[in-house]
Amino acid sequence: MTSLDATDRRILTILQVDATLTVADLADRIGLSQTPCWKRVKRLQDEGVITARVDLLDRERLDLALVVFVSVKTNQHEGQWLEAFRKASALPEVVEFYRMSGEIDYLLKVLVRDIAAYDRFYKRLIATAPLCDVSSSFAMEQIKFMTALPIHSI
Amino acid sequence: MTSLDATDRRILTILQVDATLTVADLADRIGLSQTPCWKRVKRLQDEGVITARVDLLDRERLDLALVVFVSVKTNQHEGQWLEAFRKASALPEVVEFYRMSGEIDYLLKVLVRDIAAYDRFYKRLIATAPLCDVSSSFAMEQIKFMTALPIHSI
């Protein structure tokens, strides 16, 4: 668990946007030669700073035009209810799932093809556990979306 | 713009979780030989179904423990206001930004180190344009997070 220096951060900043770069190109960009650059990447992977290398897909091309944020309130905070509701995270349409502070108890980000698909999802969702209040907000337009984390350069 | 067959979907399902697989391994998994498998991956990249290959990083290790969802309401729907507010998407802490239907006009997902960092962000946010109502919801626990899209197997 070494701490990350400025060079590590520069490597990460690049790789979280484009992981197709060769080690040689990456090394060039950060002003290192191949070997130390490669060793750093390897270390960042081994230490779990880099958790995965994945392909990102075009949502529209995969027939998932609709992004829905589902706010859930409950009045049942017993362990058993929670255990049941957590199973909602297994629903494939749920891509993000948070327990929240404040008014809303849980927030889900859901990807579906269209309203009809959302309705089918909704029925499965409310079947997982008794929910007090469920509110669905539909995205009309995605203005920004990035998987890259905002790395501060210290 | 060919449509995606079942094999394409199987390839995508795998690659959006692990893009480190060699073509040979990928081909094995889907029961193809290297050449046609490689050609499919290439086509999916060229056609823009695969939009990028990126590294995913550990949020905690990068000192971004706090996930905040910011709901924004406005009473100003003129083009000029909108243009100004859209500039908020340039703030690095904003990783997702949606125009919504219903009660909330805009929803932002924001990643910051802690409450103090969020407060600094918040001041910059409200400086971009006159906002009618801004409500911040903090995530206490991330129960699920995946960049992989829920691909339906038809």
Place this chain on the structure above:
DNA sequence: AATGAAATAAGATGCAC
């Protein structure tokens, strides 16, 4: 469209310094 083999180019990985 896919297969198998095979050749070449490119890149990753490891070693000597």
Place this chain on the structure above:
DNA sequence: GTGCATCTTATTTCATT
């Protein structure tokens, strides 16, 4: 950290089904 050797994989080609 650098430079180089080696090994692995990607990429292309081709004959075949």
